[in-house]
Every structure is written in structure tokens, then in C-alpha cells.
Amino acid sequence: MKAVKRIWNDIFLYTLLAIFIGLLFGSVILSLTGFNPFVAYGVLFQGIFGSWKTLMYAVQYATPIVFTGLSVTFAFKTGLFNIGAEGQYIIGGITALAVSLLVPMPAGIHGIACVLAGAFAGALWGAIAGLLKAYRGIHEVIVTIMLNWIAFYLSNFLVMSPAFKKPNSTASLDIAETSRISTNAFREIFGTVRIHWGMLLMLAAVFACWLILNKTTLGFNLRAVGFNRSAAEYGGIYVGRSVALSMGISGCLAGLGGAVQVLGVSGRIIQLGVQEGYGFDGISVSMIGGINPVGALFAGLFYGGLKYGGSKLNTIGAPSELINVIIGVIIYSIAVMGAFRLLVRFVRTRTTGRSL
Numbered sequence: 001m002k003a004v005k006r007i008w009n010d011i012f013l014y015t016l017l018a019i020f021i022g023l024l025f026g027s028v029i030l031s032l033t034g035f036n037p038f039v040a041y042g043v044l045f046q047g048i049f050g051s052w053k054t055l056m057y058a059v060q061y062a063t064p065i066v067f068t069g070l071s072v073t074f075a076f077k078t079g080l081f082n083i084g085a086e087g088q089y090i091i092g093g094i095t096a097l098a099v100s101l102l103v104p105m106p107a108g109i110h111g112i113a114c115v116l117a118g119a120f121a122g123a124l125w126g127a128i129a130g131l132l133k134a135y136r137g138i139h140e141v142i143v144t145i146m147l148n149w150i151a152f153y154l155s156n157f158l159v160m161s162p163a164f165k166k167p168n169s170t171a172s173l174d175i176a177e178t179s180r181i182s183t184n185a186f187r188e189i190f191g192t193v194r195i196h197w198g199m200l201l202m203l204a205a206v207f208a209c210w211l212i213l214n215k216t217t218l219g220f221n222l223r224a225v226g227f228n229r230s231a232a233e234y235g236g237i238y239v240g241r242s243v244a245l246s247m248g249i250s251g252c253l254a255g256l257g258g259a260v261q262v263l264g265v266s267g268r269i270i271q272l273g274v275q276e277g278y279g280f281d282g283i284s285v286s287m288i289g290g291i292n293p294v295g296a297l298f299a300g301l302f303y304g305g306l307k308y309g310g311s312k313l314n315t316i317g318a319p320s321e322l323i324n325v326i327i328g329v330i331i332y333s334i335a336v337m338g339a340f341r342l343l344v345r346f347v348r349t350r351t352t353g354r355s356l
Contacts, residue, residue, distance in 0.1 A: 062304020122255015
């Protein structure tokens with residue numbers, strides 16, 4: 001009976017099943033549209049694992065998504081729904097760009113300062129929603145959606161301002177060379193991929209989130225507020241401060257994602273017509289990862305790998321948008337299986353007085 005209960009409650013197995021369902025559904029779509037699923041998935045696999053170069057490109061693509069996935073996960077763990085990771089990501093990126101262009105520093109120190117500035121700006125942007133939630137009762141979903149658009153238009157405004165704009169372009173000036181966090185030290189192994197130490201920072205962020213949530217008094221307080229705010233307040237926990245701090249940490253993680261993307265990959269920011277969607281990808285990553293920091297790492301790598309490898313489907317004429325369909329089916333499958341488990345547990349509790 002214990003083995004059955006363990007399997008029933010194993011989120012990892014449910015996630016694997018959801019991934020299988022998503023890939024199976026993708027196979028059906030490919031078959032119906034005249035493509036061989038085995039060939040298409042072979043191209044997808046080769047596009048990720050075909051060489052060290054393609055693998056590192058996939059990891060590079062996944063890095064900001066892992067950061068936003070961690071951001072959403074941290075907020076979820078404390079009972080908050082952070083839809084604002086997109087705006088926090090944008091603010092982190094534009095702040096890192098501003099420090100790079102406007103505050104000259106020696107190489108080495110400059111990159112660190114830009115990353116820290118981006119993280120701090122993201123934290124402040126997230127804390128706005130947390131403070132309004134804690135002390136004015138305004139729902140974080142409404143506030144973060146509005147802050148996303150404020151960040152989006154603020155970024156576009158600054159990119160086109162005289163201090164940032166590149167002449168005759170819709171992009172900003174390139175970041176200062178002293179602030180770059182990428183390196184060519186591994187060019188012989190990884191080819192043209194510019195590895196950046198934001199990838200290592202991503203791993204450190206995963207460990208820090210896990211450590212805070214599971215091994216510290218702060219994490220216990222934050223999770224207690226997420227489980228039951230009234231009980232947490234009765235137990236002496238300052239609920240308002242915990243909510244604001246949780247959203248601040250969540251924003252910090254998303255801001256880190258924006259900073260390392262600008263400093264390690266793009267090297268500039270362009271004027272955008274639509275939001276890039278990193279924050280909303282983070283919601284998907286958080287769900288696929290089972291609302292767990294370590295799960296968010298693997299889910300982000302999986303998600304980023306699919307997105308990058310999926311672009312290679314065009315080589316056989318198959319639409320790369322199929323990847324979005326597969327990911328959508330995976331998320332819906334996770335949601336449906338979670339709802340089914342809750343329904344079965346509710347029925348068993350009502351009929352037998354016990355849950356599986």
C-alpha cells in the first residue's frame with residue numbers, strides 16, 4: 001500500500017507521463033500533416049545533442065527561462081502567483097544596460113556590478129506588487145500584469161532615448177566591453193558559442209532557492225504564509241513583510257535572467273513590438289518542474305532544448321510551431337492529472353474517511 005501511495009503522489013512520474021503524452025500528440029499531428037514523426041524527432045534530437053556547439057546553444061537559450069521559472073516557483077511556494085516575471089526580466093535587463101553604458105568601471109568589476117544592479121532592480125519591481133498585496137490587499141496578478149506593460153514601454157522609451165540609442169537603428173548601443181560576462185576560453189570545444197558565467201549563476205540560483213525554502217527559518221516562514229496566512233500570523237509571523245519579501249526575491253531572480261541575457265548573449269536591447277515572453281515561459285517551466293526549484297532547472301533545460309532544437313524542424317519543412325503545441329499539451333496534461341488526483345482524493349475521503 002505504501003508503494004502505491006508513493007507512486008500516486010510522485011509528481012516526477014506524472015511529469016514524465018505528461019511529456020510522453022505531449023510527444024505522442026506531436027507525433028499524431030506530424031503524421032496527419034504528412035511528416036514522419038521519427039524523422040522529425042530525430043532532427044529535433046540532433047539539433048540539441050548533435051554536437052557540443054548545439055548543446056551549449058540550447059543551454060544558453062534555456063538560461064533566462066530557468067531564471068524566470070525559478071522566479072515563478074519561488075512565489076508559488078509562498079502562496080503568490082507572480083505573472084510579473086516578464087516585467088521584472090525586462091527591468092533587470094535595461095538596468096544592467098544602463099549601468100554598463102553610464103557607469104564606467106574596470107573589467108571584471110563592471111560585469112558584476114551590472115548583474116547586481118539588474119538583480120536589485122528586478123527585486124524592487126517585484127516588491128512593488130508584494131507591498132501592494134501585503135498592505136493594500138491588491139491582488140498580485142493584477143499589479144504584476146500592469147507592471148509588465150509599464151516595464152515594456154519604459155524599456156522601449158529608454159532604448160530610443162539619446163543616452164542609449166544607436167544611431168540609425170531601433171536598438172540600443174552595445175554594452176561596454178568591460179561589462180561583458182561571456183568568454184571565448186572554450187571556443188575550441190564549443191565552437192562559436194560564447195559561454196557566459198550567467199550559466200553558473202543559474203545553477204547557484206537553483207541551489208540558493210532550494211536552500212532558502214527548505215533549510216532556513218526564512219523559508220519556513222515564507223512557506224507557512226503560503227500554506228495558511230491566518231495560521232502563520234497567529235504563530236507570530238509577519239505576513240505582510242513575508243509577502244513583500246517573497247515577491248522581492250522572486251523579482252530578483254527574474255531580474256538576474258534579464259541581466260545575464262543582455263550582458264552574456266545579446267549585448268544590447270532592441271525596441272520591441274511585443275513582449276518576448278520569457279516571463280510567461282517561466283510559468284510553463286514552473287508547472288512542468290512541479291513547483292520545485294530543482295525541477296525548474298531541469299524543466300527549463302528541457303523547455304529551452306525543445307525551443308532551440310525545434311527551430312531545426314524547418315530543415316525538413318515541418319513547422320517549428322509544433323513545439324508550442326507539444327508544450328501546451330504537456331502543461332494541460334499536468335493540470336488535468338493534478339485535478340484528477342484531487343477529485344479521486346476528495347471522493348475517497350468522503351466515502352471512506354481516508355485519502356490515498
